[in-house]
Amino acid sequence: MSEKGYRGIIQKYKKLLPVTDKTPVITLNEGNTPLIYAGYLSKLAGKNIEVYLKYEGLNPTGSFKDRGMTLAISKACEEKSTAVMCASTGNTSASSAAYAARAGIKCIVLIPSGAIALGKLSQALIHGAKVLAIKGNFDAALDLAKEITRRYPIKLVNSLNPYRIEGQKTASFEICDYLGEAPDFQVMPVGNAGNITAYWKGYKEYKALGLSGKLPVMLGFQAKGAAPIVRNKPVKDPQTLATAIRIGNPASWKTAIEARDESKGLIDLVSDAEILQAYKILAVKEGVFAEPASAASIAGLLKLIKKGYFKNKKCRIACILTGHGLKDPERAIKSVKPPKLIRANFKSIIKEIGY
Ligand code: AN7
Numbered sequence: 001m002s003e004k005g006y007r008g009i010i011q012k013y014k015k016l017l018p019v020t021d022k023t024p025v026i027t028l029n030e031g032n033t034p035l036i037y038a039g040y041l042s043k044l045a046g047k048n049i050e051v052y053l054k055y056e057g058l059n060p061t062g063s064f065k066d067r068g069m070t071l072a073i074s075k076a077c078e079e080k081s082t083a084v085m086c087a088s089t090g091n092t093s094a095s096s097a098a099y100a101a102r103a104g105i106k107c108i109v110l111i112p113s114g115a116i117a118l119g120k121l122s123q124a125l126i127h128g129a130k131v132l133a134i135k136g137n138f139d140a141a142l143d144l145a146k147e148i149t150r151r152y153p154i155k156l157v158n159s160l161n162p163y164r165i166e167g168q169k170t171a172s173f174e175i176c177d178y179l180g181e182a183p184d185f186q187v188m189p190v191g192n193a194g195n196i197t198a199y200w201k202g203y204k205e206y207k208a209l210g211l212s213g214k215l216p217v218m219l220g221f222q223a224k225g226a227a228p229i230v231r232n233k234p235v236k237d238p239q240t241l242a243t244a245i246r247i248g249n250p251a252s253w254k255t256a257i258e259a260r261d262e263s264k265g266l267i268d269l270v271s272d273a274e275i276l277q278a279y280k281i282l283a284v285k286e287g288v289f290a291e292p293a294s295a296a297s298i299a300g301l302l303k304l305i306k307k308g309y310f311k312n313k314k315c316r317i318a319c320i321l322t323g324h325g326l327k328d329p330e331r332a333i334k335s336v337k338p339p340k341l342i343r344a345n346f347k348s349i350i351k352e353i354g355y
Contacts, residue, residue, distance in 0.1 A: 006032050009067050009170040010074060016173070016205065017071060017166055026074045026103045030066035031170055033058045035178045035318065040285035041298070045305050048314035052183070053282075054175060057290055057324030061123060064195060064322045065095035067171060068164030072157045073099040081155040082106060085148060087141035088158075089191065089244045090120030091323055096157050097127035108154065110134055110141040115243055117291065117328035137238065139249045142192075159194025160251050168195060169202030173211075175318050176203070182212040184315035187304075189296040189322055190220035190229060190267055191245035193256035199320075200259035216318070218265035220256065221300035223293075227269040229256055241272045241331065244293035244323060270299035276335060278302055282321075289325030289332075297321060 006012065008027035010019055019025075034055050041051040056064035073096070076084055083106040086092050093109035093116070100107035109124050113133035124131050134141050142158060149156040159165060176182050182203050190196050196218060206212040222230055223240030228248055235248035250256065260267050270278075279295035281302075282288050297319040304310065310317070325332060342348045 008070055009167060010070055013170050013173055017170075018163065019071070019074070022078065023074055024077045025070075026077060026099055027070050028060035028066065028098065028102065030059045030070050031174065033171075033174070035175060036286075036288065038286050038319070040281075041301065041319075045301070045310055045317065046313070049310055050316045051301070052179075052316065052318050053286065053288055054171065054318055054320045055288060055290075056171065056320060056322050057294065057327075061091075061095045061098045062119070062324035062327055063091035063095060064168065064171060064320070065091045066099070068159065068167035068194070068198070069095040069099045069157065071167030072155075072161050072163040073103050073105075075163045076155045076157070077103050077105065079155070081153070083108065083154045084157045085109070085145050085154045086157045087111075087138060087145040088116070089138050089246055090116035090327070091244060092158065093129065093131070094120045094123035094127075097124040097129035100129065101127040106130070108132065110145050112137045112141055112246075115246060117243055118330055119327040138247050139234075139238075142251065158251065159192055159197075165194060165198045165201060165252075168198035169205065171320070172199045172202030173206060176206050176212040179316060179318075182206070182214050182216045183318040184214075184216060184313075185219055185310075185317040186216040186320065187219045187221070187297045187301045187317060188320040189242070189245050189293050190222050190256060191226075191247045191250065191293065193229070193250040193252035195320070195322065196220050196259050197252045197255040200255075200263065215263060218259045218263040219300060219304065220260065220265070220267040221296045222267065222269050223275065223296060224269045224271045229253060229267050230269045240275075242275055242292040242296055243328070244291060245296065268300065268303070270296055270303060274299040274303065279331075280335060283325065288321065290321040291323040291325055291327045292331055294321040294323050
């Protein structure tokens with residue numbers, strides 16, 4: 001195989017990852033996602049503020065999970081595992097199914113029945129994973145996945161698997177590489193809290209290596225009906241239309257709080273109405289289609305702008321868009337008017353478009 005060209009986050013950042021020359025690299029060339037300048041949001045935020053969108057929906061399976069999954073599956077193969085398992089609100093199942101397929105190992109996923117977006121379900125199924133829909137929520141699915149993988153020779157590939165966090169931290173390396181240093185603020189959704197943990201770890205490592213002069217302030221957002229960290233207690237029956245972050249008892253709760261406190265940041269909540277509004281603004285004003293959970297970043301940004309949080313600041317803000325909008329086509333269709341049906345002739349079209 002050619003040594004030239006980009007071949008994923010393990011190849012790119014191997015010196016900063018727990019791999020050796022003996023680690024088999026299972027990759028789909030994930031990572032290297034664009035950091036897109038957001039003109040509309042920057043203007044809204046203020047005169048000396050630049051807002052950027054880290055568009056993680058452009059990873060091979062359409063979400064940030066691929067960064068952690070390439071490493072988790074590669075290490076599982078190195079350790080001679082022949083089966084992996086995860087519980088998932090959707091994106092982890094899609095990613096694990098794809099990477100396990102590539103590795104030629106078995107993948108079992110537990111999903112909350114009826115509560116994952118259509119695109120994600122189609123991915124897990126088409127990649128040949130054993131998909132089990134449980135009559136319970138994500139938190140129940142994760143408890144079961146933990147118990148099963150403790151008792152059987154199946155590798156857990158949820159973000160409790162430390163290799164997931166190690167792989168995901170490469171997103172902060174990319175942001176620093178692009179901007180020349182860390183942004184002043186990072187805004188992101190928080191669900192099971194693996195991602196905020198990973199980003200913070202990555203930023204700290206880059207600073208320690210002298211590759212970034214500073215650390216960002218971490219600003220996390222949960223959905224109002226699924227905000228255990230904000231409320232400081234688990235939520236028994238979490239509810240939000242942002243199904244990806246419909247999580248009531250996050251696995252990485254403690255490290256999310258550490259990221260928040262060490263960075264002097266915050267973890268707050270946004271309502272479903274605010275998420276939907278941000279989802280549409282992003283699509284209409286920036287031309288970027290992200291899934292509702294990702295729009296929680298933008299809803300959070302808008303909330304903070306309104307509060308005057310960035311007032312008189314000169315700063316750069318990175319907003320993480322964790323998953324592609326096509327993951328949840330049903331939500332998009334529900335959020336807009338259906339196309340108008342008209343007769344197939346010249347005149348009807350001209351009349352409709354107002355010329
Ligand atoms: C689009 O796939 O938990 O705070 O099982 O899919 O690291 O959990 C997904 C989470 C944000 C939250 N945005 O990240 C799963 C799963 C999207 C997501 C999150 C998820 P974490």
